[in-house]
Amino acid sequence: MREKILNILLDKNKEFVSGEEISEKLGITRTAVWKHIKNIKKQGYEIESVTKKGYKIVKCPDLLTPEIVKYNLSTSLLGKEIVYFDSIGSTNDYAKEIAKDVKEGTIIIAEEQVKGRGRMGKYWHSIKGDGIWVSIILKPDIYPYEASFITQIAGASIVKGLKKLGVDSLIKWPNDIIINNKKVSGILTELGAEIDRINYVVVGIGMNVKTIDFPENVKSMATSIRKEGYNLERIDILKEILEEFERLYSNYIENKDKTECIEICKQNSAIIGKYVYVLKGDEKRKVKCIDITENGNLVIINDNNVKEELISGEVSIRGDKNYV
The missing domain is CATH 3.30.930.10 (Bira Bifunctional Protein; Domain 2)
Structure with missing residues (x-):
């Protein structure tokens, strides 16, 4: 019920909505509406209450509830x-x-x-x-x-x-x-x-x-x-x-x-066309990234100028000089 009331207030986009309108929409008493509003305020919502106008949200908390x-x-x-x-x-x-x-x-x-x-x-x-x-x-x-x-x-x-x-x-x-x-x-x-x-x-x-x-x-x-x-x-x-x-x-x-x-x-690749270090266990080798396959594998050219495919989850990538 609290979520439904909150949605009604949010739908009004910071305009007043009367307690009577909320109670009629949800089939609850205006007293119940008021109690739910109090609980919503405790969550951090700034809600203005004005007699004969009702309630409106002034500010939402920066939460991901x-x-x-x-x-x-x-x-x-x-x-x-x-x-x-x-x-x-x-x-x-x-x-x-x-x-x-x-x-x-x-x-x-x-x-x-x-x-x-x-x-x-x-x-x-x-x-x-x-x-x-x-x-x-x-x-x-x-x-x-x-x-x-x-x-x-x-x-x-x-x-x-x-x-x-x-x-x-x-x-x-x-x-x-x-x-x-x-x-x-x-x-x-x-x-x-x-x-x-x-x-x-x-x-x-x-x-x-x-x-x-x-x-x-x-x-x-x-x-x-x-x-x-x-x-x-x-x-x-x-x-x-x-x-x-x-x-x-x-x-x-x-x-x-x-x-x-x-x-x-x-x-939007940060590494295609660049030289990077491929890390796998204690192994570290410098390669050039050239493509991503249709299955999401990374295509590289190794030290012997041979193409390889790297599978996600098996290796880590580090930049040649910086993070990338």
Whole structure:
């Protein structure tokens, strides 16, 4: 009921709506409306109440609560069920715990992660309220070996979503999003599967949005949306990403079509045409990146001038001189 009242207030776009109108629409008493309004205020919403006029939202809190995320979210799968935390260890870890028992498209959102991590177990710096820390639970009817392509979908979705908001970014294959040669977002895709069957895929996305000061050990390679000069709301970024993700994901699962996703990854690559270091275990070698295949593999030319394909998830990429 609280979510319905909040939606009515949001629909009015900061205009007054009477308690009588709300009570008639929802079939509850005006006293019940007033009690729900009090609870909505406790969530951080600034609501003005005027006799004979009613209520209007003056300001929404900078939170990624289910009510705010779901409002006007034009998806049919992602975000219909949302689990929200003020603070959590890792959204990906929690998503894996509940994945088998929830619907596909359920997302886990936290204002803070205290044990956030990226690929290869690396720590992810997650400041409370400063970024987007979200995990998406998927249950695609594909073979386990095909799941790695979902990382490419996530990368393409972030780049496309940011571009719609006026932010130009690039993909450092396979899972980092770059602005001005520094990492602004990372993707961690984890799989729960049997030999020939996927039980679930969890796609974790972390993005620095408002952070200005980074710890000494990452400041040379990390940045944020705001640090790069863009004053965007976290909710607008998240909604664009979710909507783009669902579109590209549905096209892949339902139509087996990777074309648009691959094209986005190619056109917005941070490494195609560049020399990079490929890291695998203790091995480190310098190669030139030349293309991305229709399956999302990175095409390189090695020391012997021979072409190779690298599979997402097996290696890490580092720039020849800088981060990229």
